Amino acid sequence: MNLKISFLVSSSNLIIICFLIACGFENENSEVKWNGDRAQFDIEFSFSKNLDDENILTREADGQPFSGFLNLTSEGTRSEQGYSEGRLHGKSVKKNNDGSYVEANFEHGELHGEMKFYDSSNNLRSTILYEHGKLMPPPSKN
Numbered sequence: 001m002n003l004k005i006s007f008l009v010s011s012s013n014l015i016i017i018c019f020l021i022a023c024g025f026e027n028e029n030s031e032v033k034w035n036g037d038r039a040q041f042d043i044e045f046s047f048s049k050n051l052d053d054e055n056i057l058t059r060e061a062d063g064q065p066f067s068g069f070l071n072l073t074s075e076g077t078r079s080e081q082g083y084s085e086g087r088l089h090g091k092s093v094k095k096n097n098d099g100s101y102v103e104a105n106f107e108h109g110e111l112h113g114e115m116k117f118y119d120s121s122n123n124l125r126s127t128i129l130y131e132h133g134k135l136m137p138p139p140s141k142n
Contacts, residue, residue, distance in 0.1 A: 032068025041072055054109055056086030084108070096120075107132070 036044070045066065047055045057066045065086030072079045076097050082090035087109030095101040099120030105113035110133030117125045129136040 034068060035071040038072065038074045057083055058086055
């Protein structure tokens with residue numbers, strides 16, 4: 001009998017602990033998404049310089065570097081940008097109202113990888129390559 005009661009108590013404790021872990025705590029890497037226009041952005045965010053003289057995007061509310069995704073609408077453009085610790089990181093897309101757009105990749109605030117330019121009909125117009133913020137020469141044609 002005691003063994004049966006002990007098993008029920010420990011099972012119920014385990015279920016409660018699992019529930020609290022799943023529901024009560026945020027994942028440190030959970031995606032933060034912000035959507036807004038330029039006026040809202042200017043109220044909620046600012047750029048500040050760090051010790052390495054880099055521009056870091058911070059939230060006005062707490063002064064902490066922003067990590068997450070921004071969807072910013074401005075006159076004539078929409079941008080979708082990923083940030084990590086206040087630096088551009090990951091895929092960034094800037095779309096014009098005419099349908100043309102640019103896709104770029106960032107790594108810790110620096111352009112890294114292909115930057116692609118598309119026209120309003122979704123045709124690739126040009127591609128340039130960056131490595132750690134440095135523009136790379138186009139591949140030689142043999």
